[in-house]
Amino acid sequence: MTKRNIGSLQYKSFGLALQALVLLAKDGGTCPSCEIAKMMSSEPTLLRRILAKLAKASILVTREGRDGGYTLNKAPDQLTLDEVYRALEVGEARHEAVSGTMCVNDFGTQMKKAFCGILEEVDRSVTDVLKNYTVADVVRKAGY
Numbered sequence: 696m697t698k699r700n701i702g703s704l705q706y707k708s709f710g711l712a713l714q715a716l717v718l719l720a721k722d723g724g725t726c727p728s729c730e731i732a733k734m735m736s737s738e739p740t741l742l743r744r745i746l747a748k749l750a751k752a753s754i755l756v757t758r759e760g761r762d763g764g765y766t767l768n769k770a771p772d773q774l775t776l777d778e779v780y781r782a783l784e785v786g787e788a789r790h791e792a793v794s795g796t797m798c799v800n801d802f803g804t805q806m807k808k809a810f811c812g813i814l815e816e817v818d819r820s821v822t823d824v825l826k827n828y829t830v831a832d833v834v835r836k837a838g839y
Contacts, residue, residue, distance in 0.1 A: 708745050708783050711737060715746060716779065716830045719755075720771035721839045727764035745783070752782035772831035777822045779830075 715731050728746055732739040746765055749755045754774065755765045767774065793810060797803040 706785060708741075708748075709780060709785050711735065711742060712745050712749060712779050712783060713776070713830075713833060715742065715765075716749075716754075716767070716771075716774070717834050717837055717839065719765060719767050720830050720834050725758050725762065725764040725766045731765070749779070749782055752778070754778060754782055767830075770831075771834060772829050774830045775826050776828045776830070776833070777825035780822065780825050 714735050714737075718731055718734055719726060728743045729739050731737075731746075732742045735742070746755060746757075750757050750765070753768050756768045757763070757765055793814060794807055797806045797810075
């Protein structure tokens with residue numbers, strides 16, 4: 696059975712999550728996922744799955760009912776891109792995607808050992824950069 700490359704899906708999720716967070720930061724209130732998806736020209740079901748992960752990580756708060764939707768759990772200038780990246784497990788997905796290409800024999804085992812340290816270094820460098828930026832920074836850079 697072929698395993699699909701989930702690494703690229705996680706990067707797509709990260710991009711969609713950032714866009715949704717910018718919209719929520721710009722609006723400042725509660726917004727239903729269908730409205731967010733419409734503003735982003737995105738597929739609502741995929742977006743709901745992403746927003747659910749952010750809610751599980753306490754990045755978003757959900758409100759049920761007619762006036763329900765999602766809202767930021769903290770000020771945009773306090774929410775780092777690293778928090779979003781970690782909530783969506785992007786680094787872990789990349790590691791899993793690369794490891795999934797390794798064969799199941801002695802050579803594959805050696806390759807996994809060789810790549811493990813490199814991928815950990817990549818993850819550290821990515822998160823070090825993302826820690827320097829907040830959702831508010833993205834809002835400003837987008838001109839909102």
